[in-house]
Amino acid sequence: MSCKVIDADVVIVGCGVAGLYCALNLPRALKVVLLAKTTVDECDSMLAQGGICVLRDEDDYESFFEDTLRAGHYENRLESVDMMIRASRPIIDDLVKRGVRFARTASGELDYTREGAHSRPRIVYHEDITGEEITTHLLACVRGLPNATVLENTCMTDILEGFDAAGARVCRGIVAEDAAGGRLQINADATVLATGGVGGLYKHSTNYPCLTGDGCRVAAEHGVLLENMDFVQIHPTTLWTEKPGRSFLISESARGEGAILLNAAGERFCDELQPRDVVSGHILRQMEAEDSSYVWLSFERVAREELEHHFIHICEQCRAEGYDIFTEPIPVVPAQHYFMGGIHVDSDSQTTLPHLFAAGETCCNGVHGRNRLASNSLLEGLVFAQRAADKIMRDRFAADTAARLAAAAAARSRFVAGSRDVTDVALQCGAI
Structure with missing residues (x-):
């Protein structure tokens, strides 16, 4: 080929x-x-x-x-x-x-x-x-x-x-x-x-x-x-779905602006602002205890203006999946996120x-x-x-400088050698 x-x-x-x-x-x-x-x-x-x-x-x-x-x-x-x-x-x-x-x-x-x-x-x-x-x-x-x-x-x-x-x-x-x-x-x-x-x-x-x-x-x-x-990092919150393909991320900043995690009974079960691996652990243990495929993320404490201007595309994706984050929590699940x-x-x-x-x-x-x-x-x-x-x-720059110095040294060497050649000829001819 x-x-x-x-x-x-x-x-x-x-x-x-x-x-x-x-x-x-x-x-x-x-x-x-x-x-x-x-x-x-x-x-x-x-x-x-x-x-x-x-x-x-x-x-x-x-x-x-x-x-x-x-x-x-x-x-x-x-x-x-x-x-x-x-x-x-x-x-x-x-x-x-x-x-x-x-x-x-x-x-x-x-x-x-x-x-x-x-x-x-x-x-x-x-x-x-x-x-x-x-x-x-x-x-x-x-x-x-x-x-x-x-x-x-x-x-x-x-x-x-x-x-x-x-x-x-x-x-x-x-x-x-x-x-x-x-x-x-x-x-x-x-x-x-x-x-x-x-x-x-x-x-x-x-x-x-x-x-x-x-x-x-x-x-x-x-x-x-x-x-x-x-x-390998697991992100705590991706939108749960039965559809195959890439998991849709629900940004960390959602929790940073006040979104909270809820269990099946609608109860908050952890501090959402801990490091990602810690929050993921809490979610996985909650899912195991409930024998569930997800937990819930509620935006009830996030200002409506914040949702409309900061989380525009998350709102759109959730709406496409049939969820209105302005009025109801969404199902979320941890997924591989970063290496x-x-x-x-x-x-x-x-x-x-x-x-x-x-x-x-x-x-x-x-x-x-x-x-x-x-x-x-x-x-x-x-x-x-x-x-x-x-x-x-x-x-x-170092390589170019070294090459220029080497070239200059070679040129000087040729010049000196050439000068010696001229001197040798002059001696042989009795000119000096």
């Missing part, structure tokens, strides 16, 4: 927020190729409802740090948590400059909501489709780049290996397959895996079915270190194979620990995708 070959400077596998933001932070002089396994809108970044965390002010640092650690059972990598929190405000400012429309107060300031396990409101949002708002704008920015090409319905099947000047093993790009089954080889100095999570491997998940851990599988086949592969483990990376998103990077849900940089704090996912993906781009630029 013939193989089409593309030469690039950077290849990015995945078009969620991590992949897109990495591309946007690379120099325009570099040729960048991005791959989407299916269509660009089938990524979990599009599905994020609640919002994105941000450090409100310096007084919020300690509580933000502690909330992230407490949710993660104190198994987080402290350096990564610190980096994410301190980079959050510049990231939000950059998103606003790129056109992302976060909710505002009457005075025009950013509006903040609260979610489970947060000690204070620090989450900015756009209705209940924050992920779609951010990802759509980033995608439009990437499509406007003269140096970037997006290939849809193109699935990575392997990575390419080679050797650097010192003989060390390095990544040299990827192998992929297009929708027609054609083989594609993309050669690149730097490769970024942003392939998302593992939800497609589960019967009940909020993820798209195409997310099957491709990045982790391929990395493992090449001996790249993986980390905490058992760290905290993955390809081990350092603070610059580098894997253990040089020239191979990973960002977003497919990697483990230690930010989340054993359980992710609500609305840290978009932020983490953006922050560490930017760090990957910065490292790629530094490596490129």
Whole structure:
């Protein structure tokens, strides 16, 4: 079978927020190729409802740090948590400059909501489709780049290996397959895996079915270190239905704004603002005690105006399933939601194979620990995708500088050798 070959400077596998933001932070002089396994809108970044965390002010640092650690059972990598929190405000400012429309107060300031396990409101949002708002704008920015090409319905099947000047093993790009089954080889100095999570491997998940851990599988086949592969998060509240397919998420912010969980008798049975794994445990035990397939989520304590403006799409989806959240509770059940483990990376998103990077849900940089704090996912993906781009630029500059120095040294060597040759001839001829 013939193989089409593309030469690039950077290849990015995945078009969620991590992949897109990495591309946007690379120099325009570099040729960048991005791959989407299916269509660009089938990524979990599009599905994020609640919002994105941000450090409100310096007084919020300690509580933000502690909330992230407490949710993660104190198994987080402290350096990564610190980096994410301190980079959050510049990231939000950059998103606003790129056109992302976060909710505002009457005075025009950013509006903040609260979610489970947060000690204070620090989450900015756009209705209940924050992920779609951010990802759509980033995608439009990437499509406007003269140096970037997006290939849809193109699935990575392997990575390419080679050797650097010192003989060390390095990544040299990827192998992929297009929708027609054609083989594609993309050669690149730097490769970024942003392939998302593992939800497609589960019967009940909020993820798209195409997310099957491709990045982790391929990395493992090449001996790249993986980390905490058992760290899988179950989200407490997805809309219960007998219909097959992806589970519809009922955002954490619904409980943050006052929605409560009820048992079959209409009684509240837990604190809804505990970390996700704790609330999921309460729900599963309640379901077991009642021999039920779900519990109930009531919006009776949420202001009608909040429902109409903040949870527009949740209202619509529930109505399509036959439930009116303005007048009745809805059935909810836990489902697989997020993957905290993955390809081990350092603070610059580098894997253990040089020239191979990973960002977003497919990697483990230690930010989340054993359980992710609500609305840290978009932020983490953006922050560490930017760090990957910065490292790629530094490596490129170092390589270019080394090449120029080597060329200059070679030129000097030739000049000196040439000078000696002239001197030798002159001596032989008796001129000197």
